[in-house]
Amino acid sequence: MRRISVFGATGSIGLNTLDLLRRDRDAYEIVALTGGRNVARLVELAREFRPAVAVLSDEGDLPALRDGLAGTGVEAAAGHAALIEAASRPADWVMSAIVGAAGLEPGLHALRAGATLALANKESMVCAGPLMLETARAHGAAILPVDSEHSAVFQALIGEDLAAVERVIITASGGAFRDWPLADLARATPEQAATHPNWAMGQRITIDSASMFNKALELIETKEFFGIDPGRIETVVHPESMIHALVGFVDGALMAHVGPPDMRHAIGFALHHPARRTLPVERLDLVRLGTLSFRTACEDRWPALRLAREVMRAGGLSGAVFNAAKEAALDAFVARRIGFTQMAEVVEDVLDRTTPERDAADGAISLDTVLHADQMARQAAGDAIAARAR
Ligand code: NAD
Ligand code: MG
Numbered sequence: 001m002r003r004i005s006v007f008g009a010t011g012s013i014g015l016n017t018l019d020l021l022r023r024d025r026d027a028y029e030i031v032a033l034t035g036g037r038n039v040a041r042l043v044e045l046a047r048e049f050r051p052a053v054a055v056l057s058d059e060g061d062l063p064a065l066r067d068g069l070a071g072t073g074v075e076a077a078a079g080h081a082a083l084i085e086a087a088s089r090p091a092d093w094v095m096s097a098i099v100g101a102a103g104l105e106p107g108l109h110a111l112r113a114g115a116t117l118a119l120a121n122k123e124s125m126v127c128a129g130p131l132m133l134e135t136a137r138a139h140g141a142a143i144l145p146v147d148s149e150h151s152a153v154f155q156a157l158i159g160e161d162l163a164a165v166e167r168v169i170i171t172a173s174g175g176a177f178r179d180w181p182l183a184d185l186a187r188a189t190p191e192q193a194a195t196h197p198n199w200a201m202g203q204r205i206t207i208d209s210a211s212m213f214n215k216a217l218e219l220i221e222t223k224e225f226f227g228i229d230p231g232r233i234e235t236v237v238h239p240e241s242m243i244h245a246l247v248g249f250v251d252g253a254l255m256a257h258v259g260p261p262d263m264r265h266a267i268g269f270a271l272h273h274p275a276r277r278t279l280p281v282e283r284l285d286l287v288r289l290g291t292l293s294f295r296t297a298c299e300d301r302w303p304a305l306r307l308a309r310e311v312m313r314a315g316g317l318s319g320a321v322f323n324a325a326k327e328a329a330l331d332a333f334v335a336r337r338i339g340f341t342q343m344a345e346v347v348e349d350v351l352d353r354t355t356p357e358r359d360a361a362d363g364a365i366s367l368d369t370v371l372h373a374d375q376m377a378r379q380a381a382g383d384a385i386a387a388r389a390r
Pocket of ligand 1: 007009010011012014034036037057096097098100102121122146147199201204205263
């Protein structure tokens with residue numbers, strides 16, 4: 001039996017992961033399931049999957065979790081230390097699907113314990129790519145990308161020589177506002193931004209899709225994960241979300257990964273890698289699909305893309321600063337303190353003003369410097385938000 005943990009089990013990626021595990025229940029022993037604040041859902045999942053431990057992020061929720069799990073034999077735990085302890089338990093395969101920088105530490109601990117880490121939490125790569133890769137290397141662990149674009153690139157690169165890659169094209173749906181007049185964006189509400197044309201995802205990543213901060217994170221993730229030169233990473237708007245990424249080679253060949261927008265493909269690929277197994281995803285009917293379309297990803301509409309290029313050029317801790325500023329700006333937008341277009345202004349301000357502690361000369365970064373850069377950026381974002389708050 002494979003030992004499996006799912007971090008962020010109660011979210012969109014977590015539930016899709018459990019949907020796959022449920023279909024082959026006897027093949028897996030569940031070590032840990034974790035959730036943020038959704039006690040009822042974690043109780044329900046833990047009652048079904050019977051992990052050794054169920055963990056919530058907030059210690060105040062522990063009594064309710066204990067009550068819900070009474071008589072099941074499932075250990076109830078809560079708080080940061082409990083999350084880290086659960087991540088450090090031996091497991092063969094761990095899904096990293098907490099949203100935000102909060103997913104970084106559990107993922108690092110799972111790697112230290114030697115697990116294969118299925119990485120949906122793109123923020124880990126953006127904030128601490130070199131640290132993630134080095135930790136995996138040092139502990140004989142593997143990281144498999146679960147972001148659909150990166151799973152697509154990973155699959156297109158199987159058997160290929162990285163030196164033969166000319167470019168990587170990451171597609172973007174364009175999110176909720178791709179067809180809105182530019183002048184209307186400043187008035188866009190959180191509810192409008194949280195509606196995705198093609199994908200059903202968590203609220204935060206859906207709003208990040210409308211602002212293209214999600215794509216910005218993914219461009220940085222591409223650089224960090226595959227070691228691709230930023231000048232070779234492109235993005236194009238592809239409203240149908242059927243092609244997830246393309247890899248262009250020096251001989252002119254362009255390999256595209258095509259499939260319906262269903263995260264169970266990328267999750268299932270990572271679950272069974274290096275094998276391919278039958279997955280419950282829709283098979284495409286190309287004739288019914290008819291046409292696929294592409295447009296320029298315009299940086300006037302999506303300044304996050306320009307900021308991502310700056311971050312890729314700067315490297316070091318700028319990814320951690322960028323992500324933390326983005327998270328703070330997103331919170332402020334959801335709380336209606338700033339407008340939609342002000343999120344990019346805040347992030348740009350913070351990038352300009354924050355110079356985190358220098359990294360080691362060899363480019364190595366430690367968890368402490370990453371967390372410190374994250375803190376500095378959140379403080380600077382607080383000021384940038386207060387200056388604009390309505
Ligand atoms: P979600 O909001 O639906 O779920 C997030 C999970 O993390 C939940 O279980 C939540 O309870 C938990 N959580 C939130 N804050 C936490 C904290 N501070 N500490 C501990 N747990 C916390 O998000 P999602 O859409 O499932 O996305 C999860 C991750 O996967 C994100 O990094 C996202 O960018 C990435 N991702 C998601 C999709 C998708 O289709 N949803 C696709 C690609 C990548
Ligand atoms: Mg993606």
